[in-house]
Amino acid sequence: MWKQSxxxxxxxxxxxxxxxxxxxxxxKLIVQEKEKNIEALTNKVLQLENTKSSLETEKQKLETDKSELQTKVDLLTQEKDATEEHLTESLxxxxxxxxxxxxxxxVGRHCCCYN
Incomplete structure (x- = not known):
């Protein structure tokens, strides 16, 4: 009996x-699946960080270009104003x-008569 028990x-x-x-x-299978998801998300985060870095670099370049263009616009505006002033004076x-x-x-006098 004790044997059966x-x-x-x-x-x-x-x-x-x-x-x-x-x-x-x-x-273990669930953990493996979660590890794969973590790895995929980590890769996505790295990709987004790279994209962010690229966009920040592009933004800085565009801001530099904008500044250079504004300087050119300012110079051209000054040149235009000076030209307009000169033309007004000439006119x-x-x-x-x-x-x-x-x-x-x-009066009947021509300047050529005095020469």
Missing amino acids: LVKKTKNYQNQIKLLEEKITSE QSVKLECAELSAQVK
């Missing part, structure tokens, strides 16, 4: 061991000269 307990323990081994195997000078010549013509 011992055999029964032994079988029960063996079944429990088998169930625990199956559970361990299942848990006033020509208008004044034309007015003087017109006045001389009205």
